[in-house]
Amino acid sequence: MRRCPPATRAQSPLPHSSAPAPAQVGLYLPKHVPCGYNIREVDTPMEERDRIRVIQEATAQLFTAIDFEERLRRILQVAMQSVDAEGGSILLYEPSLNALVFRYVVGDKSHELQGMSLDVNEGIAGEVFRTGQPKLTLDPEHDPQHSPRVDIALRHRTTSLLTVPIRGLEGEMLGVMQLVNRRQGVFTEQDLAMTGIIADIAALAIQNARLARDAELAHLAETMGAMAHDIKNKVNVVLGWLTTLDPYLSEIARVHPEAYMLMQEAFGAIHSATIEVYRDTQLVADAIKGASTEAKLEPHAFAEIVESRLHAIEPLARQKRVSLKSDIQPTPPALLDKFLIERMVYNLLHNAIEATPPGGEVRVRVHLEDNGAGHLYLGLEVSDTGAGMPSYRVREILEGRATSSKAGGTGLGTRIIRNAILAHKGHWDATSQPGKGTTFRVRIPVQKGS
Structure with missing residues (x-):
């Protein structure tokens, strides 16, 4: 029986014009290869026309009308099919965490993996990200860089890995x-080269989406x-016209x-609606530009504002067949900008209802908190029984970086809340x-003087 050759590092060139020099490509072979087994005879080499077909198929996804998220998943599927892989993932760098986050995952247990993060110093993915060099790993369990955490x-059990960088x-x-x-x-090695080409196409999709989003927001801001x-x-x-008409109201009151009484009520409604239209426009403009919004504080009961917004959004909940449950404790008057609080509460409720399937439930809780040091807080919780979201998405929302996954969406609602x-x-x-769903919690300090 023929003896197997010892494990070596690959030095042969890759059939990929943008691939690194041969000596830079990592190839980690198993310590023990079965006798008579020749790695280079595993498959018939992919013919040129097959490679071109795969590249065309991946590139075609750049020009489809589907949303960006689905487009990237399809590119990932093309990569998997081209090398007959069981699963695949795209991990994107998250600067605020200094970590790689599983953003797009295809294969078994993809929902469990999506949103999980790896430190940039962890695992083979971290190694490839740090070095910028692709790596073929045929025996992950014996690779010192492999992290078994996932x-x-x-x-x-991971038996083999292809890992390639995604560059801008x-x-x-x-x-x-x-x-x-x-x-x-x-x-x-041929699989590694093909995956590298498709990763370049994925990079184009990512950057095109980011540039388009930036351009859209810049246009919206202007x-x-x-x-x-x-x-x-x-x-x-x-x-100005309302002020001009004031003297005539006095005459009407006499006659x-x-x-x-009716005209005074109508004029008051026109005045309030006019101011709200302007503030709504300014609120959206601030959210787009990332500018802070100035609060105009007056004494208001927080619980009453929440109750009014619950009443206003009930028709939408009925239409969506979503049950609204509330536990609202009375709150003392506090210095609040009623307009901003109304928009915050309404957007939280609207998002929760939209995320909840028919027959689901949205719960709202209002309470007064005491931190034990004499500081009071107005507390609001909005929970839904929707599909939930991965942790990276939650962070984007809380930090004001989220964009809507819906076609034409901007994610402005969550920025207005923030x-x-x-x-x-x-x-x-x-x-x-x-x-399992999502719960948002808001805490607003009861400011002195309220």
Whole structure:
């Protein structure tokens, strides 16, 4: 029986024009290869026309009308199919965590893996991200860089890995693409090269989406800034006319007191609605530009504001067949910007209802907190029984970096919520479990003088 050759590092060139020099490509072979087994004879080499077909298929995803999230998942699926991998993932770098986050995952237990993060110094993914060099790993358990944490968490065994960097247009590292466990045989250098090409296509998709989002927000900011200025001018005209009509109201009150009461109520409604239109426009403009919103504080009962917003959103809940449950404790008057609090509460409720399937439930709780040091806080919790979201998504929302996953969405609703909370010197947090729902918690200090 023929003896097997000892494990070596690969030095042969890759059939990929943008691949690193051969000596830079990591190939980790098993310590023991079965006798008579030749790694280079595992598969018939992929013919040129097959490689071109795979590249065309991946590139075609850049121009589809589907949303960005699905587009990237399809590119990942093309990569998996091209090398016959059981599963695959795209991990993107999250600067605030200095970690790689599983953003797009295809394969068994993908929901469990999505959102999980790895420190940039952890595992083979971290090694490839730090070095920028692709790596073929045929015996992960004996690779000193391999981290078993993911396998343990998923009760899964990784037998082989392809890991390639995802680079931006300027060469900056965006993340890594990783394919696991070839269904037949083991991964080859040719598989590594093909995965590298598809990772370059994924990088284009990522950067195109980011550039498009930046351009969209810049255009929105410019448009909303102009609209806010225009609306402010029109608001001043309306308010000016209302002031001009005041003397005539006094005359009407003398001649027709019943009509005076009705007109006074109508004028008050017009005045309030006009101011709200302007503030709504300014609120959206601030959210787009990332500017802070100034609170106009007056004494208000927080619990009463929440109850009014619950009443306002009941028709939407009925339409969606979502049950609204509330536990609202009375709260003392506090210095609040009623307009901002109303927008914050309404957006939280609206998002929760939209995230909840028919037959589900949204719970709202209002309470007064005492931190034990004499400081009182207004507490609000909004929970839903929706699909939940991965941890990276929660962080993006809380930090004001979220964009909507819906076509044409901007994620402005969550930015408006955040701006309203910050304007009251409050803070918020959230917990979410995919498949089990999400809970947002808001705490606003009861300011002195209220």
